[in-house]
Amino acid sequence: MEKTGKKAALADAVNLLAQAEEALIISHVAPDGDTLGSALALAWVLETRGTAVTCFCEEEAPANLRFLPGIERIVHVLPSEPPRLVVFADCAEARRAGPQLRPETLRQTTTVNIDHHVSNSLYADWNYVDTKAAATGELVYGILRRLGPVKDERVALCLYTAIVTDTGRFSFSGTTARSLRVAAALRPYVDVAALNEMIYERRPLAQGRLLERALARLTFPAGGKIALVALSLADYAAAGAELNMSEGVINYIRAFQGVEAAVLLKEAESGLVRVSMRSNGAADVNRVAGRFGGGGHKRAAGCVCRRDLRAATEEVLKALKEEMDSGRDD
Amino acid sequence: MEKTGKKAALADAVNLLAQAEEALIISHVAPDGDTLGSALALAWVLETRGTAVTCFCEEEAPANLRFLPGIERIVHVLPSEPPRLVVFADCAEARRAGPQLRPETLRQTTTVNIDHHVSNSLYADWNYVDTKAAATGELVYGILRRLGPVKDERVALCLYTAIVTDTGRFSFSGTTARSLRVAAALRPYVDVAALNEMIYERRPLAQGRLLERALARLTFPAGGKIALVALSLADYAAAGAELNMSEGVINYIRAFQGVEAAVLLKEAESGLVRVSMRSNGAADVNRVAGRFGGGGHKRAAGCVCRRDLRAATEEVLKALKEEMDSGRDD
Structure with missing residues (x-):
C-alpha cells in the first residue's frame, strides 16, 4: 500500500x-x-445490514478481552483474496496490521482508516482520523449512530470496552466530555460492573505472587523520586508467572507517594533484560528508552538491554537520573 | 431531631x-x-450568592481527599448556635453527622437532607432523596445548575470527585447514564488525570509493605472461591501501616480469578479483630456480618469479633462458607 490519502x-x-x-x-x-472493540462493533452492525464481513487480527486477543462478543470470529490468517473494502480500526499505520499484509495486497481495494492516534500517517484512500478522540471506539460510535440507533447489547459492549480501556477507566488526560457522553449513551445497554470485572478483576494468582516478589525487591532511588524493581528469571519461575504479567507491577509501583518515574526490569533470558518505564509527567522516559534503542511515549516507554540484570539496572537507572536532572535545568 | 419528613x-x-x-x-x-465534595460544592456556590456558610464534618478528611478546594474551611466542632438552615450532604440518617449533633439541637432550624442512600430515613424537614443517583454529587449538580451554569473549577473538581469516588471510577453497578452525563458536563473544567492521580495514585509506602505481607498470607479456601487474609498486630507494625490502610488489600485480593468473596481480618488489638468482607455478587456478606453483630451491604460488609485472630478467622470463614453453600440451594 502506497496510497496517499487525505482526511x-x-x-x-x-x-x-x-x-x-x-x-x-x-x-x-x-x-x-x-x-478489537471498534472492529467487532463495526462488524456486528455492517453484517446486520447485509455486508459480508471478515475480521482480521494477526495476534490473539489478551485473555481479559476474550469476553468481547464476536471475538471467536476474528481470523488470524489474512484472506488470500482481500474484499473490495478494507477498514483499518485503530491502526496508526498500515503496517500495524502485521507482516501478513503486504504493501501490494491492497492495490485493487478501497481502504478506510478509522483512527485517533496523533501519529496517524493518513495511509488509506479515506482517512477518518480524529486525534481529539480518546478512543477509536468514539469515532465508530459516531459512524454507527448515523446508520441507526446504537442499542444492540453486543455493539454497546464492544464500544464501551473500547472507550473504558483506552481512557484508563476515564482517568487519562485524553478523556473528553465526548468520551463520557458516548459512554452515557451506551450505558443503558451495558452491565458496567460485569464489564469492569471481566476486564480488570480476573487476575491470575501468579500475577499476585509476582507483585509480592516485586514489592520485596522494591527500592526508591533518587531520593524517592524513582520506584525501581528488577525481576530475575528465578522470580518469574518462583511466582509461576509469565513475562507479560508485569503490567500490574509497573502500574502498582508508579503510584507511590512522591514517585515521579517507575522502572521495571525483567530478565527475559540470560543476558537479555526487557525494561518498562512510566513517568507521571515530569521525566520524559521516551528519551531514556531511546538511549537504549527503544522508545514509546513521554509517559510510557520501553527498551531491551543485552546485559545481565545487574548491569542493565545500573545503566538504566543512571540514564533515568540524568534525564530527571536535565529536566530540572530547563 | 425527631422530625418526620417527606420527600x-x-x-x-x-x-x-x-x-x-x-x-x-x-x-x-x-x-x-x-x-465532602457535595458539601464543598454547595458551599462555594452558596457563598458566591451571599449566603454565610459553615461546613462541618466531625472527622478529618482522608489524606487522599485533602486536595479538595475548601477542605481547610471545614470545621470539626459544631457551632454552638446552629444557623437557621442546616443541610445534610450524603447522610442516610441525622446521626451520621456524629455525636456532637444532639437530637434537640435542630428543633428551631429548617433542615434539608440531600442524599442518594436507599436506607435514607427522610429525617429532615425537606428531603431531596433520589436513590437512583450513583452519588449525592449528581443531585448537588442538579441543584447548582438551577442556580446558574456550573463552570467554577473549584465546584467542578468537588462534584467530579464526588461522582468518581462513589462510582468507583464509573465501575460500580449503580453508575448510570446520568452519572456519566454529569461527568461530561463537568469535564471541561476538571483536569481528570491530575484528579485521578491525587485520589488514587499517592499511595503511602506502608500500604505497599502491607500488601506485600498480605500476599504472603493469602490463601484461597472453599476451592478458590474465597480469598482470605488475616493480618496480625505484628504485620501492621512490620509494615509501618495503620489499620485504615487495608482498603487496598481487600480490593486487591477480591480481584483474583475465580474468587467470589474476599475476607480480610485485622487484629486491631489483642483479642479484637475487625473483619471486612467483599462479595462479587453471589454471596450476601451482609448476612454473614450480621451473624457477628455487624452489617453493611450485600457486596460489602464488616463486623468486629472479640476473639483472637485464629479463632475469628475460623468462625468467619465457617459462616461465609455456609452462606455461600446456602446460596447455592436457592
Missing part, C-alpha cells in the same frame, strides 16, 4: 461503509480493547 | 438554598469523596 469526513466514512457488499476489518497487532 | 422535589431544595442567609452544611463521619 475524510464522518459522512464519507459512513457512506463507504453503508454501501459495502463485503468488508475486511483489520485490528492492530498487540491488540487492545479499542482496536 | 421534597428538586425545586423545593433549590428554593430553600437560594434564599438562605446562612447555612450549616454537614458531611458524615468517616467522610468520603461524595459527602
Whole structure:
C-alpha cells in the first residue's frame, strides 16, 4: 500500500461503509480493547445490514478481552483474496496490521482508516482520523449512530470496552466530555460492573505472587523520586508467572507517594533484560528508552538491554537520573 | 431531631438554598469523596450568592481527599448556635453527622437532607432523596445548575470527585447514564488525570509493605472461591501501616480469578479483630456480618469479633462458607 490519502469526513466514512457488499476489518497487532472493540462493533452492525464481513487480527486477543462478543470470529490468517473494502480500526499505520499484509495486497481495494492516534500517517484512500478522540471506539460510535440507533447489547459492549480501556477507566488526560457522553449513551445497554470485572478483576494468582516478589525487591532511588524493581528469571519461575504479567507491577509501583518515574526490569533470558518505564509527567522516559534503542511515549516507554540484570539496572537507572536532572535545568 | 419528613422535589431544595442567609452544611463521619465534595460544592456556590456558610464534618478528611478546594474551611466542632438552615450532604440518617449533633439541637432550624442512600430515613424537614443517583454529587449538580451554569473549577473538581469516588471510577453497578452525563458536563473544567492521580495514585509506602505481607498470607479456601487474609498486630507494625490502610488489600485480593468473596481480618488489638468482607455478587456478606453483630451491604460488609485472630478467622470463614453453600440451594 502506497496510497496517499487525505482526511475524510464522518459522512464519507459512513457512506463507504453503508454501501459495502463485503468488508475486511483489520485490528492492530498487540491488540487492545479499542482496536478489537471498534472492529467487532463495526462488524456486528455492517453484517446486520447485509455486508459480508471478515475480521482480521494477526495476534490473539489478551485473555481479559476474550469476553468481547464476536471475538471467536476474528481470523488470524489474512484472506488470500482481500474484499473490495478494507477498514483499518485503530491502526496508526498500515503496517500495524502485521507482516501478513503486504504493501501490494491492497492495490485493487478501497481502504478506510478509522483512527485517533496523533501519529496517524493518513495511509488509506479515506482517512477518518480524529486525534481529539480518546478512543477509536468514539469515532465508530459516531459512524454507527448515523446508520441507526446504537442499542444492540453486543455493539454497546464492544464500544464501551473500547472507550473504558483506552481512557484508563476515564482517568487519562485524553478523556473528553465526548468520551463520557458516548459512554452515557451506551450505558443503558451495558452491565458496567460485569464489564469492569471481566476486564480488570480476573487476575491470575501468579500475577499476585509476582507483585509480592516485586514489592520485596522494591527500592526508591533518587531520593524517592524513582520506584525501581528488577525481576530475575528465578522470580518469574518462583511466582509461576509469565513475562507479560508485569503490567500490574509497573502500574502498582508508579503510584507511590512522591514517585515521579517507575522502572521495571525483567530478565527475559540470560543476558537479555526487557525494561518498562512510566513517568507521571515530569521525566520524559521516551528519551531514556531511546538511549537504549527503544522508545514509546513521554509517559510510557520501553527498551531491551543485552546485559545481565545487574548491569542493565545500573545503566538504566543512571540514564533515568540524568534525564530527571536535565529536566530540572530547563 | 425527631422530625418526620417527606420527600421534597428538586425545586423545593433549590428554593430553600437560594434564599438562605446562612447555612450549616454537614458531611458524615468517616467522610468520603461524595459527602465532602457535595458539601464543598454547595458551599462555594452558596457563598458566591451571599449566603454565610459553615461546613462541618466531625472527622478529618482522608489524606487522599485533602486536595479538595475548601477542605481547610471545614470545621470539626459544631457551632454552638446552629444557623437557621442546616443541610445534610450524603447522610442516610441525622446521626451520621456524629455525636456532637444532639437530637434537640435542630428543633428551631429548617433542615434539608440531600442524599442518594436507599436506607435514607427522610429525617429532615425537606428531603431531596433520589436513590437512583450513583452519588449525592449528581443531585448537588442538579441543584447548582438551577442556580446558574456550573463552570467554577473549584465546584467542578468537588462534584467530579464526588461522582468518581462513589462510582468507583464509573465501575460500580449503580453508575448510570446520568452519572456519566454529569461527568461530561463537568469535564471541561476538571483536569481528570491530575484528579485521578491525587485520589488514587499517592499511595503511602506502608500500604505497599502491607500488601506485600498480605500476599504472603493469602490463601484461597472453599476451592478458590474465597480469598482470605488475616493480618496480625505484628504485620501492621512490620509494615509501618495503620489499620485504615487495608482498603487496598481487600480490593486487591477480591480481584483474583475465580474468587467470589474476599475476607480480610485485622487484629486491631489483642483479642479484637475487625473483619471486612467483599462479595462479587453471589454471596450476601451482609448476612454473614450480621451473624457477628455487624452489617453493611450485600457486596460489602464488616463486623468486629472479640476473639483472637485464629479463632475469628475460623468462625468467619465457617459462616461465609455456609452462606455461600446456602446460596447455592436457592
